[in-house]
Amino acid sequence: MKARHALIPILGASALLLSGCFSTLKPAVAPQSSTTDPIAEAQYIQYHTSTRANALINFGGLDKDYAVEETASHRMFDHVWLANPVIFQDHLTLDAVQLEARFSEICTNLRGAVTDEGWCVDAATRNYPLFWAKTNQFSRDVQGIANKYSGIYVLAPASGKDHKDPLWLAFAKGQGFLGRDERREQAKEMLKDGKGVMVCRTVTHGMKPLWRGQDKGYIEETANKRVKIRIFESVKDRTTYGGAKARKDVNNETIWDRPDNWYICE
Structure with missing residues (x-):
């Protein structure tokens, strides 16, 4: 600049x-x-x-x-x-x-x-x-x-x-902000006692922090500092502009991921 x-x-x-x-x-x-x-x-x-x-x-x-x-x-x-x-x-x-x-x-x-x-x-x-x-x-x-x-x-x-x-x-x-320490504490909780816990990850789709959607799932397993998540709801529209829409046809989708990419849903 x-x-x-x-x-x-x-x-x-x-x-x-x-x-x-x-x-x-x-x-x-x-x-x-x-x-x-x-x-x-x-x-x-x-x-x-x-x-x-x-x-x-x-x-x-x-x-x-x-x-x-x-x-x-x-x-x-x-x-x-x-x-x-x-x-x-x-x-x-x-x-x-x-x-x-x-x-x-x-x-x-x-x-x-x-x-x-x-x-x-x-x-x-x-x-x-x-x-x-x-x-x-x-x-x-x-x-x-x-x-x-x-x-x-x-x-x-x-x-x-x-x-x-x-x-x-x-x-x-x-507005949805989570600091690194809080994310790490939640990650530890997911790895220790997370089975069955509902977790979310934010998908920002607009200019405002509250303009965001959530992928939602349940933890099925934990291994090697990863969690296996069965996703039951996902954000369909991940574009920067416009409203995100939930896609609920993902009941059989599972992923292994780092727990600090997710947070425990309130």
Whole structure:
């Protein structure tokens, strides 16, 4: 990623909401790029790729589209916008790979690692979620004209809090996050007393962590640090976009797998 402008604070401390409700905060100035804050970077990308935003750059003013939802546990950026190319000097042109790479780099800068499920976790222990970020680009034909859209969904700790904040950790767990230690403890339980236990594995199929399906099965045997699972329900649609649909015609499908690829269903 090329060098970018220094981050200008856009969320004032006086604007933070300290209750369980949320407030919607608009940037007071044009969003600036950040190499460490995924929320600020998401705002920057939208502002500098949106057709509407580039008009605002020239005529002044900001729109609520770049707002962030702020709660006591987390910040959330969730926007989809028209990103057709326009002729302005500071307009960004990012393809799908470049868009995703900007958040991967932020994760690296925070000494994190991106998981298959979309979380950026601390690389040292993999027990703490640093943030969640998913991006999307798609085209929609409108009266014969292909319109390009971009979308970004980001979750991060509340302003002034870090990745070890209890409220953030509780929220992330509610979104499906499981740390490495918890997965290992469950794996031990599966190998020791797992026969007959129902287990699940997550199949993420959208931008939000809750947009996921589950493969479900029962443990039949354990051997050589592996579990034999009879799958009775599987996610049919594993695409990145759209809703996953359960496929229940898999009653005879069994696999041997590492237990830490699964978790005990609640």
